[in-house]
Amino acid sequence: MLDLFLPESMSVAVLVVLLAISFAASFITVAFGIGGGSILLTAFxxxxxxxxxxxxxxxxxxxxxAGRFALMIRHVHWPAIGAFTLGSILGAGAGGALVVNLNPAWVQIGIGGFIIYSVLSKPPAFLRDWGGLTGAISSFLTMFFGATGLFVASFTKSLKLERRAHVATHATLMTVQHGLKTIAFGLLGFPFGPWIPFIAAMIIAGLLGTLLGRLVLTRITDQRFRRALDAILLLLSVRLIWAGAQSLAG
Incomplete structure (x- = not known):
């Protein structure tokens, strides 16, 4: 039955591994606020x-x-969405239109260093006040780099929301950003069709992880949530910097 979800040249074993990672990634993102997108991108x-x-x-x-957004819509901090969306439209459009080859290594090092700075010190004022700029920068970069959820999480963290509002708002912002990115790739001619069954299976596995993660989220305090979020942000940022440095070193 799993053969129905297999893209060309993918084995059943690889599909099972990726479904398990999709489940775990969504669980981690809901329970602790961030991390799942980067984990999934690494596996991909x-x-x-x-x-x-x-x-x-x-x-x-x-x-x-979108699954997290639908389950937690009543916790979304809507004032953060509008400007971020407008900025994301500009960023995704620029990223799709420009024929550039950003070195992913420098992007990784730059984002990693910025997130460490934001966690260990007071987040820059623009992260809180200029959501449009955050949306534009992150949406531009995501066209080349993929996982900019850490960058967007710094913006969400700067709003100082309670844990459920943080997760719901971050999910909404990332739905907007990935949606615009997908539209841009579609306009550029990427053939999504053969991958639709695989994508559907991954989304279902992620939804199951979201449901379990929400149970954990309701049982921890805001203080523990913020500590876990900061720890995960720091660990993933160090990993980004290390991966970028390794790439530059050849």
């Missing part, structure tokens, strides 16, 4: 062809984040 980078990596990751993330 290891197991999927490079040319499909960012487009397929983006549309899977639409499903995962």
């Amino acid at each position: 980078a290891t197991l999927l062809p490079p040319l499909v990596l960012i487009p397929v990751h983006g549309i899977v993330q639409i499903g995962s984040n």
Whole structure:
């Protein structure tokens, strides 16, 4: 039966591994606020062809984040959404239109360093006050780099929301961003069709992880949530910097 969800050249074993990772990634994102998108992107980078990596990751993330949004819609901090969306439209459009080759290593190092700075010190004022700029920068970068959820999480964290509002608002922002990215790749001619069954299976697995993660989220305090969020942000940022440095070193 799993054969129905297999893209060309993918084995059943690889599909099962990726479904398990999708479940775990969504669980981690809901329970602790961040991390799932980067984990999933790392798995995709290891197991999927490079040319499909960012487009397929983006549309899977639409499903995962839209599921979180639907389950937690009453906790969304709506004032943060409008300006971020307008900025994201500009950023995704610029990223799709410009024929550039950003070195992913420098992007990784830059984002990692910025997030560490934001966690260990007071977040820059623009993260709180200029949601449009955050949306534009992150949406531009996501066209080339894929996982900018850490960057967007710094913006969400700067709003100082309670844990449920943080998760719901971040899910809404990422749904917008990945949605615009997917539209841009579609306009650029990426063939999503053969990957639709696989994407659907990944989204379903992610939804199950979301449901379990929400149970954990309701049982922890805001203080513990923020500590876990900061710890995960720091660990993932160090990993980004390390991966970028390794790439530069060859």
